[in-house]
Amino acid sequence: MTGSSQRGLPTVVLAGRPNVGKSTLFNRIARTRRAIVNAMPGTTRDVLAQDAMWQDVAFRLVDTGGIFGHTEDPLHAMVVEHGRRAIAQADLIIFVVDGREGLISGDEEIAATLRTANAPVLLAVNKTDDKRARDRMYEFFAFGFDHVFEVAAEHGSGVSDLLDAVVAQLKLQGSLPSTGADAPSDEIAVAIVGRPNVGKSSLVNRLLREERVMVSDMPGTTRDAIDTLLRWHKRTFRIVDTAGIRRPGRVASSHAVEMVSVLTAKRAMERADVAVLVLDASMGATEQDAAIAGEAERLGCGMIIAANKWDLTKGSGDDHYKQFDDDQRYRLKFLDYAPLLHISALTGERAPKLLETVDRVAESRKRRVTTGELNRFLERVTREHPPSSKDKRHVKIMYAAQTGVAPPQFVFFTNVATSFHFSYERFLVNSLRETFGFEGTPIRITVRRRAGRDRKEK
Template identity: 35%
Template sequence: MSKLPTVAIIGRPNVGKSTLFNRLVGKKLALVDDRPGVTRDRREGDATLVGLDFRIIDTAGYEDEDAASLPGRMRAQTEAAVAQADVALFMIDSRVGLVPLDEEIARWLRGSNTPVVLVANKAEGKAGESGILESLSLGFGDPVQLSAEHGEGMGDLFDALLPYIEHEDLEEEEEEDPENPDAPLKLAIVGRPNAGKSTLINRMLGQERLITGPEAGITRDSIAIEWLWNDPERGERAVRLIDTAGMRKRANVQDKLEKLSVADALHAIDFAEVVVLLLDATRGLEAQDLRIADNALQEGRALVVALNKWDVAENASSLFNGVKAALEEGLSQVKGVPVLTVSAATGKGIDTLLKVAFETREAWSKRIGTGELNRWFEKAIEANPPPAPGGKRIKLRYLTQAKTRPPGFVLFGTRVDQLPTSYQRYLINGIRRDLGFGAVPVRLTLRAPKNPFDR
């Protein structure tokens, strides 16, 4: 868990908060678009500014709307971010100048206990001079003039933040070892829109950390949240929960912003260890769910399927069996993917889901010694010898595990380029079944010794 001081970026929509966030974390983590209101949930990242390390929070544009509306729920997330921050960066657009909403935000910030640093963005050139002068009336002193897009003014921002977030006495954090079984489990929750992904994560955390509601497609950015799960058997275990945007069928995704959200969700899958495909039990399994699952497996991620809204599902037994059968048929490359039932509304099944996720990561990270592997291999080819296409024998010599996460094996032999796919599948399924890899994706590479007379 991060021990770094926290900085929250606050401001009305479209002043450049996400652009500054991306610059400070050094990656394009937050989605950026010319349209206002792109950011909805608050997004966190580790930032570095001229050697100063801190935790940065990108927030939704602050809007004065009814608390029950989507903008109102977004505002509640922004208020929560300011409450937990050591300092707030209040950003205005110096080219536009002050607008009534800026003054409303300033009144709210003056009533909070969090120190405020005023930032005038888009201050390159002379177009922002009048807006910078206007901002003095907000009562936060001289603004830090910068250009988040072009990286100008970062030294002045460093000077402004330094008094609030100096942290020489903090203990150094240990580097994360991905092979360590006690390292945080990187768990991505994926699925179609409105499957209940954000609601499930909120239930896990025990707080309204992510915006939820009846509207489809609320989540846009992929949001990573550090959390400690209280395992009934082993105590606290670190988890990095990743909430993702709902992924619709590609043909239905026309809007540029939705395309960016889906791309961000796919990117999140790449960096996860275990992917939970969340299904809406009231809608069952659809072709799009299989596409999402197949994508996770193609990327080599371990997969778990969870049926959400189980507390309101009808014909539960036949639904569960139908989903399992459809997965067996649709994901023929990996048999036996775990299928669980959960309820984000009541919390039922969440501990089981996390227990299975940790066990699945353990199988995904497993390494088998060469001796044990080849004893199994000899029995496997004795029970089912490889074919002899055209009367020429394929000789399989030995098998070795080259990598983990996902497990990858290299098969050495002669004429292995003629080894049928069905026989390769026989070996892969045997490895999964007999050596404890379960339903994780397994890679098999074929390699023949070099022929010295090739030339």
């Protein structure tokens, strides 16, 4: 921990140019009107402090006022000194910028100062309550900070996500008491999906009978659904109910059965972190399986392919494993990143392996790569394989940033407005997956032209 308030609380400091909305954000977080909000730069002259709380975690919130602005106020030098002292003693810094104005020179100067601070920095792009401001927020990734948030402090939009990150960072820094080694990890929501009669119910029942699993039933978030909680190796898995896929009932046609299966799977996967697509090993993947898998890809779910009833294929010859796997990879080409397991719900073969794999995929889906690691990766791969675009223009990737997780999302900033050739985008995705271990999760890529640096401070 780099610093704390006199009351023993961790200190979170707001920093930024005048009139970017620090006072509004201060009031929003502290739920007070102590800071005066006005359109005149430098209205918050003093360094303000207020205790705040989020998720039962208390911290000291400090607004540095106008320490980065310019004024003829004779007390300004004292304010600057107090503000810089607050930054030096901070446990965490929230760097607030104005999304409507975009990136200007004053922001760059502050960013350079904050890079030398001893505390981690969260970048809050404020006033992003219109499309133009949201489009401009990508300019600020050029600063190289790992955590960037889109907020509208006046209306409260995005502030909860920012505060979630504040609490997570304070815990990571050791600024808050640990919950203990035996505290349960976050739940992993798992959707067991697939066609009727492939053994989904049997698989869930097998998992519940594993001796290391503790079970309880609780209502799910959708009407008439029961989710099942499994506790395994200090991890908690929530099996999302997919009863509608198991019993299509008196549906008139096979086409209608397929529609029911896909739609029910979609509802389950909308609530899931990881989807397990269960296949019948005696049949392999069908068009219906591909449709369900396509929904998982679109929703950004982690994905595992589980070939059930593998016990029925025993004695098929040494080449059967490879032939089967090659065939499924061909039928489900777009799921080449998904682990493929051979299991038997009847005998329990590799059932524990399935839970291990779900755990790994859920972790990789939430994995965040630092901007430094990402740009070192970028330097290497572009040197070995220069980028290509659809319109065959000369493209240079200037830098990149991870903009989100679950699933991982990346923005690549280029010298020209273009999009990558599909083969190069696939190369980047595969390289990211191989380098950083993104197992079983889709990866989203966006290409943007780097913003110009010709706007001056207003």
